[in-house]
Amino acid sequence: MLSPKIQLFNAVFSKSSALGYDTYDYLPGKDEDTPYPFVHVAESVGSDVINNKDVINGRISQTVHVWGIANDRALFSDMVFKLEMELRRLSKLDNYYLRLLALDSNEMYDNTTTDTLLHGIIQVEYQLS
Numbered sequence: 001m002l003s004p005k006i007q008l009f010n011a012v013f014s015k016s017s018a019l020g021y022d023t024y025d026y027l028p029g030k031d032e033d034t035p036y037p038f039v040h041v042a043e044s045v046g047s048d049v050i051n052n053k054d055v056i057n058g059r060i061s062q063t064v065h066v067w068g069i070a071n072d073r074a075l076f077s078d079m080v081f082k083l084e085m086e087l088r089r090l091s092k093l094d095n096y097y098l099r100l101l102a103l104d105s106n107e108m109y110d111n112t113t114t115d116t117l118l119h120g121i122i123q124v125e126y127q128l129s
Helices: 004-018 070-089
Strands: 038-052 055-069 098-110 117-128
Touching (some): 004 038
Antiparallel strands (some): 055 117
Protein backbone atom coordinates (compact mmCIF):
# COMPACT_ATOMS: atom_id res chain seq x y z
CA MET A 1 0.00 0.00 0.00
CA LEU A 2 1.30 3.46 -0.90
CA SER A 3 1.64 6.17 1.73
CA PRO A 4 -1.16 8.75 2.01
CA LYS A 5 1.21 11.48 0.78
CA ILE A 6 2.10 9.69 -2.44
CA GLN A 7 -1.55 8.75 -3.01
CA LEU A 8 -2.53 12.43 -2.68
CA PHE A 9 0.36 13.49 -4.93
CA ASN A 10 -0.68 10.95 -7.58
CA ALA A 11 -4.34 12.03 -7.40
CA VAL A 12 -3.47 15.72 -7.82
CA PHE A 13 -1.03 14.96 -10.63
CA SER A 14 -3.70 12.88 -12.41
CA LYS A 15 -6.34 15.61 -12.01
CA SER A 16 -4.01 18.22 -13.50
CA SER A 17 -3.05 15.96 -16.40
CA ALA A 18 -6.71 15.07 -17.05
CA LEU A 19 -7.45 18.80 -17.40
CA GLY A 20 -4.94 18.79 -20.25
CA TYR A 21 -2.19 20.73 -18.48
CA ASP A 22 1.50 20.00 -18.92
CA THR A 23 2.20 18.69 -15.43
CA TYR A 24 5.55 17.99 -13.81
CA ASP A 25 6.69 16.38 -10.57
CA TYR A 26 9.68 18.74 -10.53
CA LEU A 27 10.25 22.37 -11.44
CA PRO A 28 11.73 22.39 -14.95
CA GLY A 29 15.07 24.16 -15.09
CA LYS A 30 15.90 27.25 -17.07
CA ASP A 31 17.99 25.11 -19.44
CA GLU A 32 14.95 23.04 -20.39
CA ASP A 33 12.74 24.37 -23.15
CA THR A 34 9.48 23.95 -21.22
CA PRO A 35 6.61 25.95 -22.72
CA TYR A 36 4.30 28.00 -20.51
CA PRO A 37 1.82 27.47 -18.99
CA PHE A 38 2.54 24.41 -16.88
CA VAL A 39 1.74 22.89 -13.49
CA HIS A 40 4.25 21.68 -10.92
CA VAL A 41 2.85 19.34 -8.26
CA ALA A 42 5.27 20.00 -5.41
CA GLU A 43 5.46 19.43 -1.67
CA SER A 44 3.30 17.05 0.34
CA VAL A 45 3.06 17.36 4.11
CA GLY A 46 1.42 14.92 6.48
CA SER A 47 0.63 14.91 10.17
CA ASP A 48 -0.54 11.43 11.09
CA VAL A 49 -2.24 10.30 14.24
CA ILE A 50 -2.25 6.52 14.28
CA ASN A 51 -5.15 5.02 16.22
CA ASN A 52 -3.96 1.45 15.79
CA LYS A 53 -1.62 -0.43 13.51
CA ASP A 54 -4.13 -0.56 10.63
CA VAL A 55 -5.73 2.91 10.65
CA ILE A 56 -4.06 6.23 9.92
CA ASN A 57 -5.89 9.46 10.68
CA GLY A 58 -4.50 12.95 10.48
CA ARG A 59 -3.99 15.90 8.20
CA ILE A 60 -2.37 15.94 4.81
CA SER A 61 -1.61 18.82 2.49
CA GLN A 62 -0.36 19.33 -1.05
CA THR A 63 1.21 22.35 -2.74
CA VAL A 64 0.61 22.97 -6.44
CA HIS A 65 2.40 25.64 -8.49
CA VAL A 66 1.00 27.06 -11.72
CA TRP A 67 3.30 29.00 -14.05
CA GLY A 68 2.12 31.10 -16.99
CA ILE A 69 3.02 34.07 -19.16
CA ALA A 70 1.84 37.35 -17.61
CA ASN A 71 0.21 38.65 -20.78
CA ASP A 72 -2.20 35.66 -20.82
CA ARG A 73 -3.78 36.19 -17.42
CA ALA A 74 -7.14 34.74 -18.54
CA LEU A 75 -5.63 31.35 -19.36
CA PHE A 76 -3.53 31.38 -16.18
CA SER A 77 -6.49 32.30 -13.94
CA ASP A 78 -8.67 29.66 -15.61
CA MET A 79 -6.04 27.00 -14.91
CA VAL A 80 -5.80 27.99 -11.23
CA PHE A 81 -9.59 28.05 -10.88
CA LYS A 82 -10.10 24.64 -12.53
CA LEU A 83 -7.39 23.06 -10.38
CA GLU A 84 -8.97 24.54 -7.25
CA MET A 85 -12.35 23.10 -8.23
CA GLU A 86 -10.85 19.64 -8.76
CA LEU A 87 -9.08 19.83 -5.39
CA ARG A 88 -12.37 20.80 -3.70
CA ARG A 89 -14.05 17.72 -5.21
CA LEU A 90 -11.31 15.30 -4.16
CA SER A 91 -12.76 13.09 -1.43
CA LYS A 92 -11.15 9.67 -1.80
CA LEU A 93 -7.74 8.19 -2.43
CA ASP A 94 -6.98 4.52 -3.06
CA ASN A 95 -7.01 3.64 0.65
CA TYR A 96 -8.22 6.78 2.42
CA TYR A 97 -11.06 9.25 2.58
CA LEU A 98 -10.44 12.97 2.49
CA ARG A 99 -12.36 15.93 3.90
CA LEU A 100 -11.32 19.38 2.70
CA LEU A 101 -10.11 21.56 5.58
CA ALA A 102 -8.59 24.51 3.72
CA LEU A 103 -7.72 25.67 0.24
CA ASP A 104 -5.60 28.79 -0.16
CA SER A 105 -4.15 30.25 -3.32
CA ASN A 106 -1.93 33.15 -4.15
CA GLU A 107 -0.99 34.67 -7.50
CA MET A 108 2.04 36.86 -8.06
CA TYR A 109 4.27 38.23 -10.78
CA ASP A 110 7.66 36.61 -11.25
CA ASN A 111 10.46 38.31 -13.15
CA THR A 112 13.27 35.84 -12.50
CA THR A 113 13.38 34.84 -16.18
CA THR A 114 13.51 36.83 -19.41
CA ASP A 115 9.69 36.46 -19.56
CA THR A 116 7.38 38.17 -17.10
CA LEU A 117 5.50 35.28 -15.53
CA LEU A 118 2.53 34.70 -13.30
CA HIS A 119 3.12 32.23 -10.50
CA GLY A 120 0.17 30.71 -8.71
CA ILE A 121 0.54 28.71 -5.52
CA ILE A 122 -2.33 26.52 -4.37
CA GLN A 123 -2.12 24.99 -0.90
CA VAL A 124 -4.78 22.42 -0.04
CA GLU A 125 -5.24 20.63 3.29
CA TYR A 126 -7.42 17.60 4.01
CA GLN A 127 -8.46 15.54 7.00
CA LEU A 128 -7.35 11.99 6.33
CA SER A 129 -9.34 8.95 7.50
